[in-house]
Amino acid sequence: MEVTIFFIAAIGALAGAVGVVASRNPFYSVLALIAHLFSLAVLFLLLTAAFVAAAQVVVYAGAVMVLYVFVVAYVGGGGESAWDSIPGQRFLGMLLASVVFVELSAAILSSALRALDTHGPDVSSGFGNPAAIGRLLLEKFLLPFEATSILLLLAAVGAVVLAARKRDQLPSGGDGSGDPATSLPSEDGGLATRERDAGAPSERFAREERPPAGASGTTPIRRGASEEGAPVARSVSRPATSSGGI
């Protein structure tokens, strides 16, 4: 019975992992990763790690994957053009990964750990349940526990700073950065407020014509030129790099 469950969960986890790597649409990658995480939770249960399995399902498949789904929906996914910017990148990547796998398997199978070929020792029924893990976290590992909480706080603040700064800059810099479609009927009177009101549609409009290189190149020039003389030199050099990348 245990063997059957192990192989079903292992095949599910492997299929999920391959699906993450192989699917072209990032949304399908996220869904495959969710399936992978559920299979891993089953494996954790087989290893009598009930609390880790529950945390895997609740935190990972519940919370983190929702974040991924939102970002994929926001960014739009797709658009991964050709596969080989380096010639033979696909083949070389797979070759390197399989070499690493062979090496790891050799290390595992020739290991001196005799206990690898056993089920592990018999453990009490409370092994890995929330009470035991909580006692470990709050008694023996109190300092790492607090350190991870501080790290989570820092990551949340950092993500807010990273993602929200541009939202402040886009409407305020919008008095010069509107694309021609919205700034054409520009009387000088209510320009700033109208631009601010039309900020969201113009942003969406500009995003639809993002793929041509000119659309991404013209807006920074105009924004930089409207501010001062000094940022012009920096912003003029930007389209060269971005269009060179495209």
Added chain:
Amino acid sequence: MDIAWYIVLSALLFCTGAAGILIRRSPMVILLCLELMLNAANLALVAFSRMVGNQQGQVFALVVMVIAACEVVVGLGLIVAIFRRRLPLDVDDLRELRG
């Protein structure tokens, strides 16, 4: 089930994630493959914890989970910031740190 099966499966999952990081070019999929690798390490940690009969490996796996969540949050924030600057979401084009 022998512990060695779990460890070999963990190695296989790790290499799948590594291959994805080497092959794919969208930053979001690369983050997903990073998750695969971290989860493979988690599986190995829990399996070794079962092998020794000690629960401390599970605490370690939980900490790895927290680190992965932090990494995801910062990485997705970066992706959103890149997207707002209308830069291409492709790691071959994003080779300069200059904003």
